[in-house]
Amino acid sequence: MSGASRGGGLLVVGDVVTDVVARHAEPLAADTDTAARIAVLPGGAGANVACWAAHRGAPGVRLLSRVGADSAGWHRDALAAAGVEPVLRVDEALPTAVVIALVDAAAERTLVTDSGAAFRLGPADWDEALLDGVAHVHLSGYLFFCEPGRELAAVAGKAARARGLPVSVDPASTGFLRGLGVPRFLDLVSDTDLLLPNAAEAALLSGTDDPAAAAAELSRRVGTVVVTLGAAGALAAHRGRLTARTPAVPATAVDTTGAGDAFTGGLLAARLHGAELPAALAAGCASAAEAVTVVGGRPQKSGSNSLPPAAIC
Secondary structure, eight states, X not given: OOSOOBSOEEEEXXXXXXXXXXXXXXOOOTTSOOOOEEEXXXXXXXXXXXHHHHHTTXXXXXXXXXEETTTHHHHHHHHHHTTOEEEXXXXXXXXXXXXXXXXXXXXXXXXEEEOGGGGGOOGGGOXXXXXXXXXXXXXXXXXXXXXXXXXXXXXXXXXXXHTTOOEEEEOOOHHHHHHHOHHHHHHHTTTOSEEOOBHHHHHHHHSOSOHHHHHHHHTTTSSEXXXXXXXXXXXEEETTEEEEEEOOOOOOOSOOTTHHHHHHHHHHHHHHBTOOHHHHHHHHHHHHHHHTTSSSSSXXXXXXXXXXXXXXX
16 A cells, blocks of 8 residues: 555445444353343444544545345444445345344453345445545455455456555454465455454464564565554554554453454545554554444444334334
8 A cells, every 4th residue: 555545535345234232241151141231233344444434534435335125224324324425235135234242341242243135245236436536445354255245356456456546455354264265365355455454363364473473474465464453553564564553542441343443444534634654553543442432333423323123123
């Protein structure tokens, strides 16, 4: 990712999800009840990135995603309220993806996922006009874990490169990466300008547990690699060399859901405003710090937290 982007908007291609966030203070117990505070919220890695980018002042944020007819209106309204232009393809056969996030007393989460309509987002959903007014394209890693998504990622990436637009990818999930296979994923993202793994994803993709070494190794295959380190901040490497590092912003965490998405949104917003990479890393860390202080994966103002119509009983 050579140089910061200026004077254009952001297209995010990725998932919209209905998040069921259950915060439990006690360990989960088998064969009985565990008390929890439960909220049903709009989420999804792609949608979260778009919302955080808009929250951090990115101009012209647009999201291409696929949702079920069961909750399309609720998700569309939530995205619009967050300042994101929702381009949602409505699937009549499958419901919107659902993620159950179990959040423990340390604010760490365990995710259970039903991908639903998200894994049917494909090249038929693409439109070249989505790139009009755009200066950067971000692809959610979940695109790469199903065939339609991989085809769409290739189409979107080729179209972006034809217009000279940088492309970023968030690997998204160590579990899905293992299922796909590391060599295959790295081949699929070989033309990426910016790769944004967390420390666990970077270790899996590089074969080394040292984040700096992992970033340097991965950056020999893609333009720039930014590794998020949770409470230790973030670092970046370019063409095999560590180029930037920033500490985390202190925060009292209540829920770490979406912190990585918030980092990405904050970093991309800063780059769109012309920030160099060290300043963009700091902006990403500031967004992540804000994210862990709220329940769910989006900024607090991103629309109603009420249940989608299909979930009201």
